[in-house]
Structures are given as structure tokens and as C-alpha cells.
Amino acid sequence: MAMNADKAVRRVSVLGSTGSVGRNTLDLLLRDPGHFEVESLTANRNVELLAHQARQTRAKCAVVADPAAYKRLQHALSGSGTEVAAGPDAIAEAGARSAEWVMAAIVGFAGLPPILKAAARGATIALANKEALVCAGSLLMDAVKRGGATLLPVDSEHNAIFQCLEERNRDQVERLVLTASGGPFRTWSTEAMATATPPQALKHPNWDMGAKISIDSATMMNKGLELIEAYHLFGLPGERIEIVVHPQSVIHSMVAYTDGSVLAQLGTPDMRTPIAHALAWPGRMPGPSPRLDFRTLGALTFEPPDERRFPALKLARQALVDVSFYPVIMNASNEIAVESYLKYKISFPEIAQIVENVLELIGMRRKFNDNTRDIEFVVDLDTEARREARRLCESRAINH
Ligand SMILES: NC(=O)c1ccc[n+]([C@@H]2O[C@H](COP(=O)([O-])OP(=O)(O)OC[C@H]3O[C@@H](n4cnc5c(N)ncnc54)[C@H](OP(=O)(O)O)[C@@H]3O)[C@@H](O)[C@H]2O)c1
Known part of the structure; x- marks a missing residue:
């Protein structure tokens, strides 16, 4: 329209x-x-x-x-x-x-x-x-x-990729580049992150979002979830989906083609832009978001993500090994761990640790027994992962 x-x-x-x-x-x-x-x-x-x-x-x-x-x-x-x-x-x-x-x-x-x-x-x-x-x-x-x-x-990154994808040249896409702001702890040391409080983690440098996604941005689990999201939406293997930290959040993501061209979508960090795009698609509508002023914008910078300080990124990449199994466990345990962190029951680094523990635990228990991956399977697996994550969160809460 x-x-x-x-x-x-x-x-x-x-x-x-x-x-x-x-x-x-x-x-x-x-x-x-x-x-x-x-x-x-x-x-x-x-x-x-x-x-x-x-x-x-x-x-x-x-x-x-x-x-x-x-x-x-x-x-x-x-x-x-x-x-x-x-x-x-x-x-x-x-x-x-x-x-x-x-x-x-x-x-x-x-x-x-x-x-x-x-x-x-x-x-x-x-x-x-x-x-x-x-x-x-x-x-x-x-x-x-x-x-x-x-x-x-x-999601602004996937909306950007969607806008940069040329339907007629889908088979000439070399890779997708998901940009990440790096969240509020981009420059924090592991030691400093160990004592990060929920109000500090909720303070996203560029975007104003709900609590759950704000914490996911702080752990960078958000980028891990987006990696899997991109895998499903655009049908490219994980190796061809790159993540790059871009602290200014001006480039929302990019598509690189085989001829060496890279197409990017830019804008101020305001969700009304991608929402307006989806609302008017395949047309366009006027949107109210503040405009980019290239004369005052300054430098756009990029850096590789640090999987050591942000282990959730590594967990998400590993989850792609079996994409209808591990991501269910990863997401469910993350939802519970984020909830517990927001209630001050666990520390910030424990969010990723709990996700990792639940992935290992259920991965070993169930992996090779499940062939049917229907919706009941997903719901069962989600329930089991939530139960394990809750148990781990409670036991850590007692030890704090
Ligand atoms: N915020 C962003 O800028 C942004 C950007 C990209 C993607 N996303 C994604 O968009 C989704 C929404 O994010 P958000 O930041 O808008 O979240 P939010 O501010 O926390 O809002 C969540 C919405 O879901 C409702 N809700 C919560 N639990 C529910 C349940 N069990 N059953 C039915 N409704 C429920 C909430 O209702 P109440 O108000 O009554 O609690 C609220 O309307 C997330 O998946 C997030 O990852 C968000």
C-alpha cells in the first residue's frame, strides 16, 4: 500500500x-x-x-x-x-x-x-x-x-537487512552484517560487570526499550537472538552472518554482495522508523523520527565483539548447530535468568552462566532422543528449560 x-x-x-x-x-x-x-x-x-x-x-x-x-x-x-x-x-x-x-x-x-x-x-x-x-x-x-x-x-537490524536485500540478487548475497551498539557495558571490564546492578544494565546508551530486551542488550544475548532470527528470516548459514559492534547505532545493519558492494540502512535510533516501514510496506509513509544530520554526525566506528566478556554471543553461535533444539533451551533459560536478575536474585554474569548450564544439562539429557520437532516438542522443551533455569536461579539466590 x-x-x-x-x-x-x-x-x-x-x-x-x-x-x-x-x-x-x-x-x-x-x-x-x-x-x-x-x-x-x-x-x-x-x-x-x-x-x-x-x-x-x-x-x-x-x-x-x-x-x-x-x-x-x-x-x-x-x-x-x-x-x-x-x-x-x-x-x-x-x-x-x-x-x-x-x-x-x-x-x-x-x-x-x-x-x-x-x-x-x-x-x-x-x-x-x-x-x-x-x-x-x-x-x-x-x-x-x-x-x-x-x-x-x-527488529531494526532485520528490517535494515530486509530493506537492503535485492530480491533479484538473493543468490549473490555474500554475507549479512548485523550491527550491535555493544550495550551499556561495552567498555566495562569483566570485574566491573560482576557487580553491575539492574538500573545500570537497563540504561541503554542509544535505544529506549522494554526491560527484557534492555538486559539482553547489556549481556549481548540480544545480538545472539538476532543472529538466530536472521538465520531463519534470510536463510543464510551462521558463518555468513557477521556481528560487528557499532556504538553509534546509526547503521542498523548491512548486506554484502559478491561484487564487493555493501548496502546499509541508516537512521536515528527510533523504532518508529522500522515500524513505519512495516506499516506502509511495500510503500512508504511519512515518519516522525528525528532525522540524521550528516554535517554534525561525526565518526561512525566499528569494532569486533568480545565473546570473552559477552559469552552469550558464543552460546548463540553454538546453538545454531541444532537450530530447532538449542535455541529453545537458550531462550527459555535466558528469559528466566533475566527475570531473576531484575529481581536481584542473581548477578549479571550469572545470566549467561545459567543459560550455559541449562544448555549443557538438557543438551546431554535429551539431545539424541528427540526426532519430532513439532510445536508440542518446542513447548515441552521450553517448559523443561524454564524449570531447570528456575532451580539454578533459586540455588544461586540462596548462596548470595
Ligand atoms: N523495544 C524495542 O525497541 C524493540 C526493538 C526490537 C525488537 N523488540 C522486540 O519486541 C518485543 C517487545 O519488546 P518491548 O521492548 O516492546 O517489550 P515491553 O516493553 O516489555 O512490552 C511487552 C508487551 O508484551 C506484553 N506481555 C508481556 N508478557 C506477556 C504475556 N505473558 N502474555 C501476553 N502479553 C504479554 C506486555 O504487557 P504489559 O504492558 O501488560 O506488561 C507488553 O504489552 C520483544 O520480543 C523485543 O525483543 C523490541
Whole structure:
């Protein structure tokens, strides 16, 4: 849809509308209300903001994941005409409702069910939720193909690659280059990181994001998840996906071709740019993000990532050895470890240590017994990895 020219109304759903990506998506929708109708909005527990958003956008349906929040949501939306629902099944159903464009911005593995529903009915899915793709990449890509759906990457790096990929020259791509800011601890020593507090880890130098992805950026697990995300989205082996630290976060990622050309996408670090790209695709729409001023920008610098100080990067590369197995364990244990770190139960370096321990433990226990890699397998493996990670976090918490 070429947004400037064509005034057709697009029906959209925003899953995870109360989060950082969700709020940025609503910001764009509300700037151009004549272009969009909102089908569903969803949240986990933030009833106040969800109800406010539903009234603002005249959403047809508002869903909260926590069943205990149902009554409050119903009360907050009484008389608005918005349907109300609660619980994980209702969240999954939000993906099945008839929006042609769906923003998948729920954080973590919990975001997978509505994405699968949206894929099955052939929707255009703007994918921010990287954990779903990391855990169920092959299943999700299959569901997209079978349902005739379209997957548009919203993660700024993958959106950049998507913009730089020339469809006609796909077989001439030499490598993808994922840029990483390096996070708040880019220049910190291992010793200093050992005592890093959650508020320090949450302070990303360039991006304003939700808590989980901010901690993932500090450990650089975020780049590890993105490596696996790129593997699934663009079908290149891990050896041809390079990671480079670029502290200014101006180049969002690059595609290198066999003739020696490297195409890059640039912009200020504002998620409204990749979201606007996905919202208007295959056209373009006006976006509100601050513009780059090349006269004052200064130097753009690059450095190799340090896998010794940021072991999560190494774990993610190793996870590619069996891409429908290890990434599930890695993601689940990381989600639990990040949660525990945010509650001051474990230290910063213990996040990666716990992920490594759970990978070893379950890797040895299950590896060669599992042949069927269906969704039940993924859910089982995810549950087992969470259980082990919780156990390890609790035992470390006692020792602190
Ligand atoms: N933020 C960014 O700039 C950015 C950039 C690239 C990719 N991403 C990816 O986009 C996703 C969202 O990130 P974010 O930073 O926007 O996260 P966030 O600010 O933490 O928001 C997460 C959203 O998911 C909802 N949610 C949480 N747990 C849920 C559950 N169990 N069931 C249903 N809904 C649930 C939250 O609801 P409540 O508000 O009620 O808790 C909220 O709406 C992540 O996968 C992240 O990696 C984010």
C-alpha cells in the first residue's frame, strides 16, 4: 500500500500494545487515524493503559493475558463498545481476528501462539517478537508459507537487512552484517560487570526499550537472538552472518554482495522508523523520527565483539548447530535468568552462566532422543528449560 497516494483503510491489530514497540506503533496509527482501523489490542496486566488505548483507537477488542485482570478491564471499558477478553487463549485468538496487518510485539515465548494464528490465516505480520522466531523458527516459517502470510521484520537490524536485500540478487548475497551498539557495558571490564546492578544494565546508551530486551542488550544475548532470527528470516548459514559492534547505532545493519558492494540502512535510533516501514510496506509513509544530520554526525566506528566478556554471543553461535533444539533451551533459560536478575536474585554474569548450564544439562539429557520437532516438542522443551533455569536461579539466590 503506497500510503501517500492511496487512502484505503487498513485493519490492524497490535499484540503487546502497552509495551515499548506497541506504544510506538500506536503513536504512528494515531498520527494518521483515517488510514487505520484497530481490530485488537493486547496486554499482559497493564489494564489502565490498554483501556486508554482501546478508547483512543476505538478498538473492536481488548485482551489482557492475566485472567485476574478481566473484571478491571471490563469495568474500564464499559460503555465503550470494545469487546473484552482475558487469558492466554484469548491472546492467541487475538491473532486469529480479521486484521490484515498484525504487529507482533508481545515479549518472549508467550507471543508465539497469536503469531501462528495470524500466519495460518495469511495475515501480514510485522514481527518484533524475536523470541518466537528463535524458538520455533522452522515451524513459524512453515506456517507463514502454508498460510500464505507475509512476514515483515521490525527488529531494526532485520528490517535494515530486509530493506537492503535485492530480491533479484538473493543468490549473490555474500554475507549479512548485523550491527550491535555493544550495550551499556561495552567498555566495562569483566570485574566491573560482576557487580553491575539492574538500573545500570537497563540504561541503554542509544535505544529506549522494554526491560527484557534492555538486559539482553547489556549481556549481548540480544545480538545472539538476532543472529538466530536472521538465520531463519534470510536463510543464510551462521558463518555468513557477521556481528560487528557499532556504538553509534546509526547503521542498523548491512548486506554484502559478491561484487564487493555493501548496502546499509541508516537512521536515528527510533523504532518508529522500522515500524513505519512495516506499516506502509511495500510503500512508504511519512515518519516522525528525528532525522540524521550528516554535517554534525561525526565518526561512525566499528569494532569486533568480545565473546570473552559477552559469552552469550558464543552460546548463540553454538546453538545454531541444532537450530530447532538449542535455541529453545537458550531462550527459555535466558528469559528466566533475566527475570531473576531484575529481581536481584542473581548477578549479571550469572545470566549467561545459567543459560550455559541449562544448555549443557538438557543438551546431554535429551539431545539424541528427540526426532519430532513439532510445536508440542518446542513447548515441552521450553517448559523443561524454564524449570531447570528456575532451580539454578533459586540455588544461586540462596548462596548470595
Ligand atoms: N523495544 C524495542 O525497541 C524493540 C526493538 C526490537 C525488537 N523488540 C522486540 O519486541 C518485543 C517487545 O519488546 P518491548 O521492548 O516492546 O517489550 P515491553 O516493553 O516489555 O512490552 C511487552 C508487551 O508484551 C506484553 N506481555 C508481556 N508478557 C506477556 C504475556 N505473558 N502474555 C501476553 N502479553 C504479554 C506486555 O504487557 P504489559 O504492558 O501488560 O506488561 C507488553 O504489552 C520483544 O520480543 C523485543 O525483543 C523490541
